[in-house]
Amino acid sequence: MFAQVVLGVAGAPRVRSLVTGSSLSRPVVRRFVAGEDVDSALGAVRALDAHGVRTTLDVLGEDVTRPEQAEETVAAYRDLVAGLAAAGLAEGNEVSVKLSALGQGLGPDGPARATERALALAAHAYAHGVDVTLDMEDHTRVDLTLEALRSLRAEFPRTGCVLQSMLHRTPGDAADLAHPGSRVRLVKGAYAEPAEVAHPAKRDVDLAYVRCLRTLLDGGAYPMVATHDLRIVRIAEELLAGRAPGAAEFQMLYGIRADELRRLAAAGHVVRTYVPFGTDWYAYFSRRLAERPANLAFFARSLVTA
CATH class of the missing domain: 3.20.20.220 (TIM Barrel)
Structure with missing residues (x-):
């Protein structure tokens, strides 16, 4: 259920645009993605x-x-x-x-x-x-x-x-x-x-x-x-x-x-x-957040403390 909710939210165009367009998300993405x-x-x-x-x-x-x-x-x-x-x-x-x-x-x-x-x-x-x-x-x-x-x-x-x-x-x-x-x-x-x-x-x-x-x-x-x-x-x-x-x-x-x-x-x-x-990287990154609540919490904390 957790994964379905997270993936459902992540699939919304406005959410995708917000995450991919924000410089605040990049340090968190680099935890899961080696580079471009x-x-x-x-x-x-x-x-x-x-x-x-x-x-x-x-x-x-x-x-x-x-x-x-x-x-x-x-x-x-x-x-x-x-x-x-x-x-x-x-x-x-x-x-x-x-x-x-x-x-x-x-x-x-x-x-x-x-x-x-x-x-x-x-x-x-x-x-x-x-x-x-x-x-x-x-x-x-x-x-x-x-x-x-x-x-x-x-x-x-x-x-x-x-x-x-x-x-x-x-x-x-x-x-x-x-x-x-x-x-x-x-x-x-x-x-x-x-x-x-x-x-x-x-x-x-x-x-x-x-x-x-x-x-x-x-x-x-x-x-x-x-x-x-x-x-x-x-x-x-x-x-x-x-x-x-x-x-x-x-x-x-x-x-x-x-x-x-x-x-x-x-x-x-x-x-x-x-x-x-x-x-x-967005689809892959979304699945990593949906896998474990800890990953999503890490992402949220990073945005708040950035």
Whole structure:
């Protein structure tokens, strides 16, 4: 309920205009967004690399309205990949891509064109030693995203995907993806979804998360445990005890629980930070505020004390 209310308010045009146009919001945005350009993103990668933390990089932007924007997104990712390779930062790092940013929603041929762009981007990324993961968006796009994933994995088997435990369908999707070599980032989900398709109660989302994690591990997949919930982190550590090193990894968002990620790294786990950057940050920022009351409170305090 909290997330739905916050996302509903954030979606109002006047609120969006107020937040994006205010200089007071920028210091808070910088807590969750690495910057607006490739140089800023590479700086974040270097800083994390010094602590043994890998990265997944996201060029912010989604739901483009013109094909030219989709092509610009591909170009931005290509520049990012080239920058990682030139800086000697390609190994172990990856890019994360939303298909809506590649034009998935642009008319009847949008899904096919978005998949074509994703394939071209993946070819460029893997040629430079950079992995690719397809982000998951709201429930209306799950089937299209999984279809695109099958196309990419036919050529680039390491292509990762994301599953959201809040959705009723996810245990079945996890079972389908639970096989060796399958890279799956498991998240709770940050979209405002109707009760017909998603668990409204946190307890049920958490139970589904652990159930899906067990399924992926038992099937030999490579789960990317993406959560800031310390209880689930501890459960995941227990599930990984006795398994081969590197059977999974832990992921957290840029600006959140950095100390915990470093603790996990010191304990010998593979760890990664999701690093978003770019000028189109509002939708991502809104979802971060909606995830936890503490994030919204931090934002409110910052505006008052600025």
